[in-house]
Each structure stands twice: as structure tokens, then as C-alpha cells.
Amino acid sequence: MIEAVGLTKRYGDKTAVYNLSFQVRPGAVTGFLGPNGSGKSTTMRMILGLDNPTAGRVTIGGYPYRRLPNAPRQVGALLDAKAVHGGRSARNHLLSLAQLSGIPARRVDEVLGVVGLHEVARRRSKGFSLGMGQRLGIAAALLGDPQVLLFDEPVNGLDPEGILWVRNLMKSLAAEGRTVFVSSHLMSEMALTADHLIVIGRGQLLADMSVTAFISANSADFARVRTPDTEPQQREKLSAAITEAGGHVLPEQDGALRVTGLPLPRISDIAHDSDVRLWELSPHQASLEEAYMRMTQGAVDYRSTVDQKEGLQQPLPPGAQPPVPVPGQGQPGWYAPPPAPPGGQPFAPPQGAPARAPAGPYGAPGAPGAAPGAPAPNPYAQPAPQAPQGPPPAVPPAAAPASAPPAAADLTKPEDAR
Structure with missing residues (x-):
């Protein structure tokens, strides 16, 4: 059993946990809930002796973690799945932990099979996905066959099959009489997994009751x-x-x-x-999520604000489309070839072409009355911006450059035509 009495932790002038008291009893899955920054990770670190409390105490089976004989065989924990030497294989990582704790090597292969990593046991962990890393961290927690287990976000990165596996694993461990303490932000998963809830906000206890009682009391x-x-x-x-x-x-x-x-x-x-x-x-x-949101709405530190850009862009009238600006359009010498027919080559004006209107799209003749050498209109192009009144400037054939401009040259590439 885990017991905290008046647990307090301060970092300078910031109080992460204040006067926190609770019990985590064996034989049940206890969910540990709270908003970001509420002190959940700090509490777990104090349980495992990684941080010293400023005041109060926390014990496991009546002893502080550092005074437990052969603690890794009594307490297993997953706090950070990335805390693995990337150059080691999954098996060597677990084997080194086993040797430090006096655990037989055969136990390594057993837990690799439990978490489903036996087929990749000799692969280096730096190539593992997030979900595989989570499974390796769970294997390390189970290595000593402990009676007390702590998991911080154990389903992070797992696929639906992996989440279901973790849920069943937690329940089976609790059914064996072990103490299972799980921190998670997935309310739907906690509703299916946890039997009891401990909820904190801004470092203080908000609720310590069963899931059913919590939902009933906060909805x-x-x-x-x-x-x-x-x-x-x-x-x-x-x-x-x-x-x-x-x-x-x-x-x-x-x-x-x-x-x-x-x-x-x-x-x-x-x-x-x-x-x-x-x-x-x-x-x-109400669901557990609805009850949780109602309980912790006053303890959330990070809230979204309304987008300050809202209202700056006015909606367009129905049917109106914004004009698409084309660089250089309407300027003397501007040229845009018509689209290529399906399966054909893009249009490119050959050198020395006769002064006639080129064929339009799909072999149609150019627009009647077009100036000699002027391209046929593109029926798919956006309308050009209104120019000053007067006849549009025409480019005489003699003034046509010997080679196509860069835009036309780029469009003659087959890959651009596609």
C-alpha cells in the first residue's frame, strides 16, 4: 500500500504539491488524475524517492522507498519510456536492470513475451516507435515481479490493440492483489480501467473516491x-x-x-x-470526462483564448470569388499559352510562325478578331484585373522574341503539362 501524509514539495517560491494525503490500496486500479501542472509527476517522483518532500512523508508498505530492501523487486515503475540507452537492444537493456537487482536472466525473456517484444528483443531501442518504447518501459516495471506498480501515461503512443492489452494487464495485476497506481489524461480509458480515483489540482487533493461516486458527486x-x-x-x-x-x-x-x-x-x-x-x-x-471537467474547471492553469484574428476577414458575398493575381498579366509583352489538349504536347509558338491566330484549346480556332500573333483566350483563366480604358497593346510578330519567355519555356516540359 502507498500512503502519503501531508506531502508538500516546493521549488523555490513555487509550490508544486501542498499538504497532500491519500492512500493507494492493493487489489484495485487507482487512477491518478489532474490537469497539466497539477503535481502528478512530482508526487510520483516523491513516492519513488527521486525527489525529497519539503514536508510530510510518503511510504510504501510502511517504509520510504529508499529504505525498502531490494526496492526494484518490490516496486516497479514507468515514468519515462524514453529513459533507455538507444544503443542497447531491448533484451540487453532489461538484462542490465536484472543484473543490478539480482533478478534471474530468464525473467528477461518472460517479460519480453508478456509485452510482445520477443521478436524484436535484439533490435536497438533507438529504432523503436513510441508504442514499442512504452512496451519496453512496462516490461522494465514488471521485471522484478513487484507487488506495487506505478505507471505514468502507460498507453501513450499505443494503438487500440495495445491500449486494450494495457487495460487488461492493469486489471489482472490488481486482481492478483497488487497495488496499481496509474496516471493518465485519457478519461475514457480511466473510466474503463480504474476502480478508484485520486484527483488533484494545483498540488492539492480534490477527490479521493470510487469512479461511480466521483461521477455521481460531480454531475x-x-x-x-x-x-x-x-x-x-x-x-x-x-x-x-x-x-x-x-x-x-x-x-x-x-x-x-x-x-x-x-x-x-x-x-x-x-x-x-x-x-x-x-x-x-x-x-x-454524465461520463467521467464530464464529471472531471466540472471538478477541475477551477484548477486549470492553461486555457485557450479567442483567436485575435477573428472578425478581421469579412465573408465574401455569395457567388463571389477573389481574383487570382497573375504576375505580369496585362503588361506589354506578357504571354500565357493556352492549355494543352489531352494527351498532346503543350503549346509552344515555333520560331518564324506565320502571323495568324493559333488554334485554341482542343484544336478550336482562335478568337475572331484577335490581333495577329496574339494567343487564343483561355476559357479556364481567372478574369484579369480591370485595365485603363483603351485598346489592349498588341505584340507585333516582328517583336516576338526569338525564344519563348521563361514562363512559356517551363510549360513546354512534359512533366509540367501533367
Whole structure:
């Protein structure tokens, strides 16, 4: 069993943990919850003797961690899965830990099989993915077959199959009578794994109770009631009857009613007595995430603010499209060839071409009345910005450069045509 009494830790003028007292009992998975910066990691480090408390004490089985005989065989922990020498293989990493603690080498192969790394046991850990590193860290925690286990974010980086495996592992360890203390930010996973919760905020204890009691204490259960949508008068009739019976009714956006203060059988009786047909009558209980958010909303240090750019960009009118600026468009000598036909080569004006309108896209002739040597209009191009009134400047054939400009030259590459 882990027991903390008046645990306090200060770093200079900052208090990370203040007067924290709790017990982690064997035979159950105890979840350790709290916002970022609430002191969870600091508390775990003090449990393992990595940090000395400024005040108070924390013991494991009645002894501080540093006074436990052969502590690695009594306590296993995963705090940082990256705390591995990258040049060592998974097996050599665990083998070095086993030799330091007097653990038989055969145990290394056993835990590698438990965590599913036996096929990559001789690979260097620096090539491991985040999930593989987590599995290696769990293997190190299980190496000494300890009775007390601490895990900090054990499912970080695991795939759904790995998360399910960790969940079943935690439950099986607790079922064997071990003390399992798990810190996590995944509320959905804690709801499925933990039996008991310890919640802290800004270094202080907020809750120490079972998961069921925590949800019940930090949420408002209600009944969802729905009447036929085609008969709104029935909804109004039922709402008045429930209010008269002492219930509280709030309308929801989809037309249903949220009823609090009355049990479901009583609501059913009221609807029957009022001759109101019900399409839905269902209980609603808050999730662990909803209860947690309600409990810790005053202990969150890092909150997002509204984007300061909001409102600077006005929406365009319906159907309006912003013009696409084309560098050099509308300037004397500007040239853009028409798109190439499907499967053909991009258009490039040959040297010494006759003064005629080139063929448009898909072999169509150029626009009637176009100036000699002027390209055919591109039906897919965005409209050019309005130019001053007057005839557009035409480029005579003699003024055409001997070689195509860079833009046209780039477009003659087959890869650009695709």
C-alpha cells in the first residue's frame, strides 16, 4: 500500500504539491488524475524517492522507498519510456536492470513475451516507435515481479490493440492483489480501467473516491423525454404537468425535454395521467470526462483564448470569388499559352510562325478578331484585373522574341503539362 501524509514539495517560491494525503490500496486500479501542472509527476517522483518532500512523508508498505530492501523487486515503475540507452537492444537493456537487482536472466525473456517484444528483443531501442518504447518501459516495471506498480501515461503512443492489452494487464495485476497506481489524461480509458480515483489540482487533493461516486458527486443526472414532434401541444402539456409535480424542465435543441428532480417511473406516471404519448424516456448519466471537467474547471492553469484574428476577414458575398493575381498579366509583352489538349504536347509558338491566330484549346480556332500573333483566350483563366480604358497593346510578330519567355519555356516540359 502507498500512503502519503501531508506531502508538500516546493521549488523555490513555487509550490508544486501542498499538504497532500491519500492512500493507494492493493487489489484495485487507482487512477491518478489532474490537469497539466497539477503535481502528478512530482508526487510520483516523491513516492519513488527521486525527489525529497519539503514536508510530510510518503511510504510504501510502511517504509520510504529508499529504505525498502531490494526496492526494484518490490516496486516497479514507468515514468519515462524514453529513459533507455538507444544503443542497447531491448533484451540487453532489461538484462542490465536484472543484473543490478539480482533478478534471474530468464525473467528477461518472460517479460519480453508478456509485452510482445520477443521478436524484436535484439533490435536497438533507438529504432523503436513510441508504442514499442512504452512496451519496453512496462516490461522494465514488471521485471522484478513487484507487488506495487506505478505507471505514468502507460498507453501513450499505443494503438487500440495495445491500449486494450494495457487495460487488461492493469486489471489482472490488481486482481492478483497488487497495488496499481496509474496516471493518465485519457478519461475514457480511466473510466474503463480504474476502480478508484485520486484527483488533484494545483498540488492539492480534490477527490479521493470510487469512479461511480466521483461521477455521481460531480454531475447532474437527468431524464431525456421526447413527445411526438407533430404534436407540440403535448410537449407543452407534459412540461406543465412535470413542473406542477416538482420537477424541472429544460428544452433541448432537438425538441426533447431535459427533466431533473423526478425519477423515471414518476415521469412515466405523469405522462400517462396527462394522456401524453412518449417517444423517448431515457436516463442520462454524465461520463467521467464530464464529471472531471466540472471538478477541475477551477484548477486549470492553461486555457485557450479567442483567436485575435477573428472578425478581421469579412465573408465574401455569395457567388463571389477573389481574383487570382497573375504576375505580369496585362503588361506589354506578357504571354500565357493556352492549355494543352489531352494527351498532346503543350503549346509552344515555333520560331518564324506565320502571323495568324493559333488554334485554341482542343484544336478550336482562335478568337475572331484577335490581333495577329496574339494567343487564343483561355476559357479556364481567372478574369484579369480591370485595365485603363483603351485598346489592349498588341505584340507585333516582328517583336516576338526569338525564344519563348521563361514562363512559356517551363510549360513546354512534359512533366509540367501533367
